[in-house]
Amino acid sequence: MASKEQRRIAVTGIGLVTPVGNSTEETWSALKAGKSGAGQIASFDASGFSTTIGAEVKGFDREKAVPDKKLLKFASRSHAFALAAAAEALADAGVAPRPEDSHRWGLTVGAGMMSVAYDDLKVIHDYATDENGYFDADGMLNPDFPGNPVNFCRWQSNAGLGLLTKQFGIRGYATSVHTACASGGQAIGSALKAMRRGQCDRMLAGGFDSMLNPIGISGFCLLGALSTDNENPTGASRPFDKSRNGFVLGEGAGFLVLEDWEKAKERGANIYAELAGDGNSLSAYRITDSPPDGNGPIQAIQQALGDAGVSVDEIDYINAHGTSTQMNDRSECAAMKAVFPDRIHDSVRVSSTKSSMGHLIAAAGAVEAAVCCLAIRDSVAPINANHGEFDPDCDVNLVLGEAKPGRIRAALSNSLGFGGSNSSLVFRNPEEVSA
Amino acid sequence: MKNASEKIVFTGSGIVCGAGANVNDIWNVLESGETAVGPYTQWDGENWPVKVAAEVKENNRTLVPDRKLHKTISRTDMFGIYAAEQAIENSGILAQRDALPEDKQGGFNDRTGLIVGSGGGCYQSNYDYLPLITEAKGELHDFGKELSNQVTPMWLLKNLPNNVLCHVGIRGQLKGTNACITNQCASGIMAVAESASAIWNGEADRIVAAGHDSPFEPEMVYYYHKLGLMSDEAPKPFDKERSGTVFGEGAASVVLEKEEEAKARGAEILGEFLGFGCCSEATGVLDLSPDGDGVQRAIEQALDDAELSPSDIGMICAHGNGTPASDLTESIGIREVFGEAIPPVTGFKWAYGHLIGASGIADLVMTLEALKREMLPGIGTLAKVDSAMGDFPVSSSSTKPASQNALVICRGFGGMNVVLAVRV
Numbered sequence: 001m002a003s004k005e006q007r008r009i010a011v012t013g014i015g016l017v018t019p020v021g022n023s024t025e026e027t028w029s030a031l032k033a034g035k036s037g038a039g040q041i042a043s044f045d046a047s048g049f050s051t052t053i054g055a056e057v058k059g060f061d062r063e064k065a066v067p068d069k070k071l072l073k074f075a076s077r078s079h080a081f082a083l084a085a086a087a088e089a090l091a092d093a094g095v096a097p098r099p100e101d102s103h104r105w106g107l108t109v110g111a112g113m114m115s116v117a118y119d120d121l122k123v124i125h126d127y128a129t130d131e132n133g134y135f136d137a138d139g140m141l142n143p144d145f146p147g148n149p150v151n152f153c154r155w156q157s158n159a160g161l162g163l164l165t166k167q168f169g170i171r172g173y174a175t176s177v178h179t180a181c182a183s184g185g186q187a188i189g190s191a192l193k194a195m196r197r198g199q200c201d202r203m204l205a206g207g208f209d210s211m212l213n214p215i216g217i218s219g220f221c222l223l224g225a226l227s228t229d230n231e232n233p234t235g236a237s238r239p240f241d242k243s244r245n246g247f248v249l250g251e252g253a254g255f256l257v258l259e260d261w262e263k264a265k266e267r268g269a270n271i272y273a274e275l276a277g278d279g280n281s282l283s284a285y286r287i288t289d290s291p292p293d294g295n296g297p298i299q300a301i302q303q304a305l306g307d308a309g310v311s312v313d314e315i316d317y318i319n320a321h322g323t324s325t326q327m328n329d330r331s332e333c334a335a336m337k338a339v340f341p342d343r344i345h346d347s348v349r350v351s352s353t354k355s356s357m358g359h360l361i362a363a364a365g366a367v368e369a370a371v372c373c374l375a376i377r378d379s380v381a382p383i384n385a386n387h388g389e390f391d392p393d394c395d396v397n398l399v400l401g402e403a404k405p406g407r408i409r410a411a412l413s414n415s416l417g418f419g420g421s422n423s424s425l426v427f428r429n430p431e432e433v434s435a
Numbered sequence: 436m437k438n439a440s441e442k443i444v445f446t447g448s449g450i451v452c453g454a455g456a457n458v459n460d461i462w463n464v465l466e467s468g469e470t471a472v473g474p475y476t477q478w479d480g481e482n483w484p485v486k487v488a489a490e491v492k493e494n495n496r497t498l499v500p501d502r503k504l505h506k507t508i509s510r511t512d513m514f515g516i517y518a519a520e521q522a523i524e525n526s527g528i529l530a531q532r533d534a535l536p537e538d539k540q541g542g543f544n545d546r547t548g549l550i551v552g553s554g555g556g557c558y559q560s561n562y563d564y565l566p567l568i569t570e571a572k573g574e575l576h577d578f579g580k581e582l583s584n585q586v587t588p589m590w591l592l593k594n595l596p597n598n599v600l601c602h603v604g605i606r607g608q609l610k611g612t613n614a615c616i617t618n619q620c621a622s623g624i625m626a627v628a629e630s631a632s633a634i635w636n637g638e639a640d641r642i643v644a645a646g647h648d649s650p651f652e653p654e655m656v657y658y659y660h661k662l663g664l665m666s667d668e669a670p671k672p673f674d675k676e677r678s679g680t681v682f683g684e685g686a687a688s689v690v691l692e693k694e695e696e697a698k699a700r701g702a703e704i705l706g707e708f709l710g711f712g713c714c715s716e717a718t719g720v721l722d723l724s725p726d727g728d729g730v731q732r733a734i735e736q737a738l739d740d741a742e743l744s745p746s747d748i749g750m751i752c753a754h755g756n757g758t759p760a761s762d763l764t765e766s767i768g769i770r771e772v773f774g775e776a777i778p779p780v781t782g783f784k785w786a787y788g789h790l791i792g793a794s795g796i797a798d799l800v801m802t803l804e805a806l807k808r809e810m811l812p813g814i815g816t817l818a819k820v821d822s823a824m825g826d827f828p829v830s831s832s833s834t835k836p837a838s839q840n841a842l843v844i845c846r847g848f849g850g851m852n853v854v855l856a857v858r859v
Contacts, residue, residue, distance in 0.1 A: 113556060122568060177617060178616075193636060194632075222588045281610055419600060
């Protein structure tokens with residue numbers, strides 16, 4: 001695939017809203033310092049749940065972030081994050097759709113599950129259940145039933161896509177994907193492919209999610225996937241540590257602006273990195289379990305390297321999926337060791353920034369792709385925080401203690417989802433492109 | 436988009452909807468002019484403003500015999516798994532794999548992709564929490580405390596939007612490129628477009644594309660009705676008296692592969708993928724551009740991708756959902772491209788309702804059948820074409836396609852328009 005003449009794609013804009021900062025630079029500074037975004041959940045009463053901690057976005061002003069009042073009315077919490085992050089990315093790139101080229105702009109998003117707001121479900125409960133709480137459809141026909149079509153619209157699977165295309169006037173190819181925790185990575189991979197085949201000249205690509213609400217967190221509590229270190233929220237997410245015991249649920253959004261390389265050069269744009277390769281596989285193993293031997297993630301990483309035309313010797317940083325669950329981290333390490341047998345123990349720097357931000361689910365892959373671009377820009381790998389006890393299965397070259405400086409020729413971002421979808425992306429340092 | 440040196444063909448299809456659980460049965464409904472839309476049974480609709488839908492009538496275990504699997508999937512997943520596995524079976528790709536020496540089978544699996552368009556989820560899945568709210572007397576603290584006593588630990592797994600991708604992948608060991616598209620109505624048809632693009636891009640040798648949805652549920656009916664989008668009888672696309680759409684439920688699937696490989700293994704070829712167009716009207720979640728802008732551009736992109744001119748097209752399977760605004764703007768967009776030389780147009784939602792996430796891919800499967808039979812079924816519920824659409828070539832009776840090339844149009848929330856160009 002790499003031998004084929006293909007269009008080169010540049011990353012020229014980044015926007016982030018995360019539990020460690022409501023902008024790109026704020027988030028990036030926190031990740032380099034290994035600052036945790038986790039704490040006791042404050043946005044609702046989580047005191048009765050088995051997990052009471054999460055990594056919430058803090059101090060986010062919806063009204064300020066999304067000036068269009070009508071659009072904001074239709075926006076869920078995660079949609080508002082998305083609109084804000086996308087606006088930052090476009091402003092950063094210094095380019096936006098104009099009427100004459102809006103049809104050549106595209107959008108791909110990794111969107112979260114259609115998680116209903118507890119308050120909306122409470123309304124259904126109060127009007128349309130019997131005395132035992134079982135649903136009774138006719139209750140909705142009560143003339144006082146306050147069900148609101150606007151809330152319904154928020155729930156539609158592509159509502160985020162609809163709001164983003166409208167806000168920024170994007171009239172070309174547009175799609176929305178959901179492969180659980182791999183969504184954000186797959187959305188960026190889909191954008192790369194759409195641009196290479198000439199479908200768009202510029203794209204906004206990213207992900208957004210917020211499951212930090214009673215219904216969202218319930219699903220994970222029931223599965224036992226979350227860390228229950230309720231007394232130690234900032235240390236709960238400890239990817240690759242021997243005592244890791246689940247992930248910390250985060251929320252947020254991340255967007256990249258992608259451009260045809262030549263067009264970006266022509267307008268003198270600042271290029272963070274080349275989005276050089278995408279790999280995408282299905283483990284086809286079990287729904288929540290990861291294959292212990294890394295079969296599945298291995299193919300995704302190899303494909304991404306092959307697609308990018310980057311050798312295993314050129315990867316200087318891996319932003320691991322690293323959720324901090326026993327199985328995921330072991331499976332991912334097995335895959336990294338299989339692909340980089342000679343370099344993974346000492347020369348490739350590896351970190352999971354979920355140690356600071358928590359797990360942003362459908363947004364994770366997009367935010368972490370942005371982290372790879374920033375690491376390349378500043379020649380520094382962010383910290384794998386909270387690592388204490390060594391796990392022999394996870395003996396990779398983790399960035400511990402402090403951010404590790406050093407030039408990065410190419411970086412890899414892994415996203416491995418529930419259901420077995422694996423996404424790997426390769427970013428190349430722009431200096432390596434001209435070289 | 437297109438890589439002219441390689442032809443991509445369909446070698447298997449599967450479908451289930453209110454009109455039947457295979458292509459033949461559904462074709463017979465389309466040909467008969469008798470809609471499958473009728474009174475629904477999933478809840479008592481007596482007091483409801485909308486009393487009809489096109490429900491799938493097959494028994495759950497007929498569609499997916501594995502009893503254990505039903506514990507971890509929802510209704511929509513059941514349709515998707517059924518349709519995808521029917522398409523896989525018809526295509527013979529797994530039989531081809533199983534005939535390979537064992538050491539070649541892993542490589543085959545890695546080069547076999549699976550792309551699913553999913554409705555994304557159901558409101559009803561959240562009703563599992565309603566008894567818990569009662570138990571907790573509306574207190575969140577008690578809701579959290581009692582959670583694991585009231586709700587199944589499998590709740591999240593049952594409701595993952597990407598369940599069909601997971602289960603079909605595991606059951607068939609399809610390990611190559613994959614995606615789960617959650618783009619409302621456009622989900623299923625985009626799965627087909629992305630599959631063809633991925634094969635052209637060299638990411639896979641063959642891909643199973645599927646779309647599934649079960650939009651028919653109380654909250655969907657309630658809100659669609661409130662928004663003025665629902666009819667209380669079978670939809671009448673392009674009719675002067677059309678008053679809205681009606682939900683169906685179901686799934687459809689096609690297997691795409693390189694023509695060369697399909698021929699080499701002697702597979703039955705159902706048709707060829709020629710190209711596609713996809714664009715947004717940037718009008719927000721619900722609104723439509725009054726000038727048919729997105730329809731026009733998506734058709735033009737598809738023709739361009741397929742290297743066809745408007746006069747090459749022999750039939751159009753329209754989105755035709757039966758709502759006043761969508762049908763009118765769709766006809767305007769079509770006219771912008773074809774002028775006064777519009778090929779025969781039909782649509783199938785009058786027969787099996789609106790399958791939302793599965794609608795476009797179901798229409799594709801039935802369009803391939805129409806091309807094969809050289810017969811374009813009429814719109815059974817059509818009485819008088821809306822004069823606001825000018826001389827628009829839709830009819831209640833069947834006609835012959837003018838050529839072997841067809842367009843399938845799919846529109847959705849978010850201002851989405853997707854058009855496929857195919858031929859037999």
